[in-house]
Amino acid sequence: MDVIVQIIASGLTMGAMYAISTIGLALVYGSLNMLNMAHGALLALGGYVCYFAMAHLGLHPLIGLLGAMVVCGVAGLAIFLVAARPMLRAENFETRIFIATIGIGAIIENIVLRLFGPQPTPQPFNLSGAIVIGQVHVPNQNLLILGLALLLMAGLALLLQRTRLGRAIRATAQNREAAQLMGVRVSFVYAQVLALSGGLAAISGVMISSLSSLLPNMGGDPMLKAFIICVVAGLGNVYGAVAAAIVLGLLEAMAQYVLGVQYSFAILLLLVILVLIWRPFGLFGRRQVVRL
């Protein structure tokens, strides 16, 4: 019984963390057909900004988190203005922006490395204490991550379904030209999507580093997993990505317990291969490329 509680608790935490880092990626791909390869670097940037605000400036944790969101939001906006907008109408936009954001990611990562050094640094944004279920200790930090993930997903769903901006994002994703004919200023919508995904990346970076530690290249592994989750769910499908993230987190926790930690990533990849053989367009994807 305790084992099951333990697996569910750590699986849900992992799934929630994956979900937070994935939704930003899925939102951007769903809206612009843009795989943002700098997303991982934004995770690291967000983690370090929060660390800097708390450890060096002595600010309140929430201000640290908020500051990280603002900095990463601005970074996301800058990626749109500098890289995405100039090539939006170009042929092969998807390939070009993919390559461009790899470069931007490397720049951000190296700036972080230069400023903070290569040594692992603990993330001060961390709740202490734990609650005990049976024999199992569930750290409060894990509960915070889970709660935050649920809050963010609900917030994003509300934004997409209920607000004017959300309707514009969905309409633009489904037919850019038609959205323009409705009076939507498409570049404004895209700019807001990139800023939003930057803010989400910051939260994700702070949460991930709170469970392990800060490293300039800490974004690489979560971004790889986020990509895998996006592909499994169907690229650009935000709600599918959330579901896939939670399921994969639980499966990973189970694989770790049954087979050992070293196999969990291999199992994850095996699952992806199986899913893609069965449904090449992803679990929730459609043949027709329509998403939000």
Add this chain to the structure above:
Amino acid sequence: MTALLQLDGISAGYGNQTVLREVSLAVADGGMTAIIGPNGHGKTTLLRAISGLMPLKAGRIVFDGHDIGGRRPDEIVAAGIIHVPQGDMLFPELTVLENLLMGAYLPQAAAESGRRLEEVFALLPKLRDRRAQIASTLSGGERRMVGIGRGLMAGGRLLMLDEPSLGLAPIVIDQIYEVVDELARSGRAVLVVEENAARVADKAVLMALLDNGRLVWSGAGAELMARPEILATYLGA
């Protein structure tokens, strides 16, 4: 009647290719103006140039006294030109109601959306029953109605319809044109692109014939139908 939209020698095209050459045309402030001509001769390009989806290579577009050439599509919508594109271009994953409300996206239209929605439902009653349905599951005729209804939701002063009959069964075409005709007769300015001249000849106050990107003839519909040599040369009728 004074001109609502004045095209002054406009040229447009894709890349190096010029599709539309020095077209000049005045669209009246009320009633139907029809652009006819064979497929692939610049009719759609003309509408796309007016709505700002395609940049002008030359010429001026004056709408309601303002030069709107070179403005962004969203600015042109805000100025009052509504473009219902060819093949509807609905938002496939949104419901009929969400599609219609996207038509009233701009603030000035959003403020009127409740009243306009009732008008659209009165004109196209089928949409009221279908409002919760996802757009991609509609029939071709219903999609066309959503496309037109979405355009009407924006308000605007000029409604541009790109081939409202395209791909529909004859009986559905009649229904759609009944609606278009009703709009034109109520005094709304409607600019229609149509391949079949006979379908609009008795309704349009002005018909303009585009051939190979040039305006080759314009005049009243009855006049065109009395000129078999033009019909034979350009429209193969």
